[in-house]
Amino acid sequence: MARLDDAKDGLKAIAAHADALLDAYLNTQSRLLETEQNQPAIKSMLKHHLAWQIDPDEPVVLSRALTTTLDTLTRSYRISVANSEVGSLWTEMMRAVDDYQQAYVKGASTDADTFLGQAFELGFQLIESLRNALAGYSHYINSGFTEIRDLDLRAKANRRMVNRARDFNDVLESFDFEELDSKAGYNTELRLLLRKVIPRAIARCSEELNYAIGRLREMLHVINEQQIKTRLVEQVLELYERQDDYSPSLDSLDSIPQSLNKAPALLVGSRANPYHEGSALALAEIASKLETSGSKEVEVHTPEPVVDGLDAEEVELESNPIWLAAQNLIELTIQQNGVFSATKVYEQFDLPCSKELWLLGLVNAVNAIKGEHRNDIELRFVE
Secondary structure: OHHHHHHHHHHHHHHHOHHHHHHHHHHOOOEEOOOOOOHHHHHHHHHOOOEEOOOOOOOEEEOHHHHHHHHHHOHHHHHHHHHHHHHHHHHHHHHHHHHHHHHHHHOOHHHHHHHHHHHHHHHHHHHHHHHHHHHHHHHHHHHOOOOOOOHHHHHHHHHHHHHHHHHHHHHHHOOOHHHHHHOOOOOHHHHHHHHHHHHHHHHHHHHHHHHHHHHHHHHHHHHHHHHHHHHHHHHHHHHHHHOOOOOOOHHHHHHOOHHHHOOOOOOOOOOOOOOOHHHHHHHHHHHHHOOOOOOOOOOOOOOOOOOOHHHOOOOOOOOOHHHHHHHHHHHHHHHHOOOOOHHHHHHHOOOOOOHHHHHHHHHHHHHOOOOOHHHHOOOOOOO
């Protein structure tokens, strides 16, 4: 009974200090910081062997059994906030790397080690957030949104998850790997983190995310087909209820237009990843089926001799009849200060263009006039 009572006391201690334990697990890498508020939680966890401390100067670390329990309990929360955390963790990690480089240049070794530790901690938090974000999409793919019975609500949840995955993919594509490479510096461990570990984690996450988006779109297409079939069944049942002598027949399909008797194509925007083995094989198969153009003979370019333009014959170019008619009408209007109809002018002269082109050319000619003469002409458009 004594051991059973100790177990109950341990569970009560976890419940009593739940806020401090959650804060330590989510924000401080399962470490209970030495603060006045955490003192009761530290004493209680050490008493029930749910935490350990090697050196008095080091923080108290939660036991593996307790962190496993907290990992299970906080899984849904971490998945829900993973998308928003990834971008902020990237920014904080890059800021910590900048602070480390500045401290290293100034010779502040203690501060440099502090900022370096922060950069590593934020980098591993970034990788963990990527895994948590993917876990959320895997859950929906495996479940197929079957926990939602109504098809309309199921389709709505599926669309919302597709949009969320697209937004997350936009965040991943905004990461600049060249910036990581430029800030790696000369520290071996930092170079390994920024040049290999994080880029590989992001590339793997992006690949799995694209697969998840494709599967979610396929699931949405299936749900849409289920909705169509459900509506069809409901309409047939309604006919049975309204007409006692109703019996379905294939002949009734003849009256349906052909355009309505075709299933819409599944539009899935896909992008090939040449670094993935499956995509590389698919691309090779597609490339092998493409038509290859035969070898073309290279034509030898023979330069033409240079001809002196002064010795060439003079060629007089004919003026544009539309432009000439517009200029004559403008000069006549300025000289006589009268009112003329552009439509009547077009009807009297046999111009080689349409009426609309003539009116457009006349307006352009008037707008091209410079000086005071432009203000002397007033254009009126009559429909």
